[in-house]
């Protein structure tokens with residue numbers, strides 16, 4: 310693998326060498342006047358010259374009344390500011406778009422790229438020497454990492470943290486695996502309206518993100534595996550003292566990064582992405598995360614090779630015993646030592662020389678975390694909860710660009726299966742007919758849902774978790790093979806094939822599946838096969854050509870013109886790095902010698918989060934001198 314391009318970014322602002330308040334001035338044709346004017350305005354808010362002389366740490370504030378997953382953002386911002394001030398910086402928080410799963414129509418994925426553009430451009434537009442990204446709910450961490458990757462300055466992620474679990478009639482419950490479990494029981498007539506109303510009050514016991522290994526928890530773990538959080542930044546629940554301490558440490562670390570010039574391209578390296586892929590597989594993480602990771606990697610000039618990722622999966626067991634693949638919740642993971650416990654077990658499979666936001670390597674951070682202790686949540690490598698990675702990649706004539714299945718959350722009895730297709734043309738068709746007593750469906754059939762891909766819905770909604778038809782649910786059926794070009798929530802479970810690429814809406818083979826066609830799924834062979842010959846498929850394609858969705862104006866027009874397929878991360882084509890550096894993972898080897906080595910641990914690494922880094926002569930030229938006390 311070659312890595313000849315020092316940076317994926319083209320933009321070189323004329324004042325790139327400027328720091329703090331002098332950075333990124335508006336263009337009036339007179340830089341002195343621009344700075345004079347800026348200082349005049351900010352002094353209107355009561356700032357002194359001493360404050361304005363410090364490194365500026367931007368804090369992306371994603372608090373929103375519509376986003377209870379970020380309900381602790383005000384407390385986090387207060388703690389980040391404390392950390393920044395203690396380390397000699399000036400904190401400046403600024404608002405960005407905030408996206409919550411249940412308050413984003415048509416789907417949160419539709420606005421992820423918009424949030425990433427907001428994040429990138431506000432980092433670029435406003436003077437800041439480093440940025441703290443406060444995110445947590447499913448799409449916010451990916452959007453922020455995508456935007457920050459493109460903006461290119463020092464950046465550090467601060468996760469809002471998981472919600473606490475609740476209890477319903479002495480049963481521990483948490484969003485949202487249990488949401489689906491109880492709703493499925495209600496649909497099947499196993500529980501009544503009173504009980505479903507009662508459990509509705511208990512599923513989300515506090516602010517914070519979903520409490521299982523859904524997309525939010527997965528992206529929190531991935532952010533730490535990428536080296537983008539302080540050590541231990543992934544697992545503390547939202548309402549704990551540990552989470553607040555992480556916030557303070559994050560603020561202090563951001564100042565150290567601003568001073569040492571630790572830009573995001575030194576952290577988001579090929580090796581960091583390979584570590585993140587390992588972790589995704591080993592935690593039985595959300596299928597959505599592979600889309601997000603692809604999008605983040607694309608911003609740095611890396612493509613994700615799904616077949617190589619699958620080979621990596623065959624060598625990476627699931628170690629984390631969390632719902633929906635296992636039994637526990639995020640707060641249990643935190644009590645078990647969080648990511649340090651997992652990374653310690655995964656050590657033989659990781660690139661230990663990948664640099665993190667602390668200026669130390671991942672291997673150094675694992676050592677600093679100390680020895681492990683007895684716990685029940687993270688299994689040792691030799692005793693995994695599932696022998697392969699949580700996600701398998703399927704190929705075949707139904708998905709020439711690939712499809713995925715979360716095998717660790719699927720029914721083993723259905724992973725080798727051939728059945729008759731029962732087809733729904735789109736989400737509306739599904740809603741109209743899925744509960745009809747007249748629906749011609751049996752447990753042996755395969756449900757196929759079209760037109761919920763990136764352009765189809767649009768936004769690739771999490772409708773891939775097709776409900777069990779009511780007549781089958783009432784008969785006690787708990788799982789059935791389901792196939793779509795959409796996504797599903799990371800909290801969901803079942804034998805569900807997702808991300809079929811190319812999607813139906815752009816004329817992929819999925820568009821031409823008909824009721825009664827036979828489909829064969831073999832997870833063992835990684836095959837998804839439509840048992841219809843090529844001539845017949847070509848005949849159907851020419852008789853019924855697909856009209857690709859378009860829009861007349863606005864964001865929807867931009868989205869439909871620019872969104873890429875699942876294997877490209879569902880990012881906008883114009884937001885990817887202009888140069889492709891490599892395809893990842895580079896090979897399935899534990900340690901890939903072809904992978905470019907990570908930069909060495911920075912001399913300015915903080916001995917402990919919260920302490921000021923000493924500047925050394927090895928710091929890059931753009932590094933900021935320490936503030937005079």
Ligand code: FES
Pocket residue numbers: 378409410411445446447484517518519523525
């Ligand atoms: Fe926000 Fe689940 S809805 S993390």
